Amino acid sequence: MNEMDAQKVIITDDLKTDLAHFLVTTKYDKLFILTDTNTKEKCYPLIQDIPQLQVARLIHIPPGDRHKNLEQLSAIWQILSSEGASRNSLLINLGGGMITDIGGFAGATFKRGLQTLNIPTTLMASVDAAVGGKTGINFNGLKNEIGSFYPPAGVFIDCTFLHTLDHNNLLSGYAEMIKHALISSAETYAPVLSFDWDKPVDYARLNQMVAQSVAVKERIVAEDPQEKGIRKALNLGHTIGHSTESLSFKNDYPILHGHAVAVGIVCELYLSYKLCGFPADILTRVTHYIKEYYPPFFFDCKAYDSLYERMTHDKKNANGVINFTLLSGIGEIRINQSANKDLIFESLDFYRESFGI
Numbered sequence: 001m002n003e004m005d006a007q008k009v010i011i012t013d014d015l016k017t018d019l020a021h022f023l024v025t026t027k028y029d030k031l032f033i034l035t036d037t038n039t040k041e042k043c044y045p046l047i048q049d050i051p052q053l054q055v056a057r058l059i060h061i062p063p064g065d066r067h068k069n070l071e072q073l074s075a076i077w078q079i080l081s082s083e084g085a086s087r088n089s090l091l092i093n094l095g096g097g098m099i100t101d102i103g104g105f106a107g108a109t110f111k112r113g114l115q116t117l118n119i120p121t122t123l124m125a126s127v128d129a130a131v132g133g134k135t136g137i138n139f140n141g142l143k144n145e146i147g148s149f150y151p152p153a154g155v156f157i158d159c160t161f162l163h164t165l166d167h168n169n170l171l172s173g174y175a176e177m178i179k180h181a182l183i184s185s186a187e188t189y190a191p192v193l194s195f196d197w198d199k200p201v202d203y204a205r206l207n208q209m210v211a212q213s214v215a216v217k218e219r220i221v222a223e224d225p226q227e228k229g230i231r232k233a234l235n236l237g238h239t240i241g242h243s244t245e246s247l248s249f250k251n252d253y254p255i256l257h258g259h260a261v262a263v264g265i266v267c268e269l270y271l272s273y274k275l276c277g278f279p280a281d282i283l284t285r286v287t288h289y290i291k292e293y294y295p296p297f298f299f300d301c302k303a304y305d306s307l308y309e310r311m312t313h314d315k316k317n318a319n320g321v322i323n324f325t326l327l328s329g330i331g332e333i334r335i336n337q338s339a340n341k342d343l344i345f346e347s348l349d350f351y352r353e354s355f356g357i
């Protein structure tokens with residue numbers, strides 16, 4: 001089996017039993033659990049009495065993407081080293097995308113790789129970050145600048161954790177589910193675009209959609225684990241989304257990753273409509289949905305150059321050309337597309353006009 005095929009994604013409604021079974025049936029010498037201070041308090045108690053975890057060494061780091069850095073990576077390496085971790089050790093990453101990214105990278109690099117297991121605790125990590133083997137840290141002011149493809153031995157997704165999340169964090173992860181729906185099929189798209197976020201969360205329905213969403217990502221990653229081709233489909237909404245996110249950080253009003261992706265989806269579906277014949281009615285429908293539930297991102301035309309400049313630094317670009325993933329319809333993916341500056345600005349106009357900004 002290829003290393004890239006190794007990851008198993010298990011959606012579970014009985015994490016304790018399934019994790020205990022995994023630990024009993026997996027060979028490792030030492031066991032480590034990485035959490036941040038939030039997941040240590042809110043999530044670790046849900047599994048801490050599993051007998052196999054009693055010998056685990058707990059590592060915790062501060063929460064938040066700004067701590068996904070070399071200093072915290074070094075702190076994790078330090079503990080692995082002083083506690084005698086080997087290539088046969090197992091590191092469980094219990095947390096959101098920040099923890100699965102940095103823990104995955106610590107695992108990928110320590111003694112050239114020990115086993116890792118991801119237990120995502122946010123919707124964003126469950127449907128995206130924890131699945132697919134991308135690991136890394138931020139460096140030099142750039143997101144995920146250093147990293148590797150290193151699939152975990154397994155991913156256990158337990159939607160119970162979703163009950164610990166606030167509305168904005170649920171919506172953030174949901175933007176990736178909208179993206180997965182758009183790049184897959186009308187059957188996946190229809191329920192996602194009819195989920196009502198004004199009502200109390202229907203967790204049973206959400207859980208079903210999480211499973212479908214993860215399956216979309218798994219299918220694509222299995223086909224192209226190292227993003228040479230079709231995995232770029234997962235970048236829909238992320239070229240303009242990342243520039244929006246980066247600008248929000250620079251301007252000191254940071255927005256959640258998924259909220260920035262929602263902005264990117266609106267703009268990039270507009271580019272899809274202009275360049276690839278994406279249907280206008282679906283563009284309108286998705287834009288209305290995002291407008292209904294997501295907070296608007298306020299910017300004026302003075303920010304366009306700065307946003308554009310940030311797009312030119314995207315690591316997906318080649319030969320200085322901004323690389324977009326666009327669609328010509330639901331599930332009809334067009335990777336490696338380019339758009340000129342005027343059209344990109346027009347897509348930003350479209351966002352602002354649609355949101356009344």
Ligand code: GLY
Pocket residue numbers: 128129131132134227231234235
């Ligand atoms: N988050 C996009 C990917 O995993 O490729």
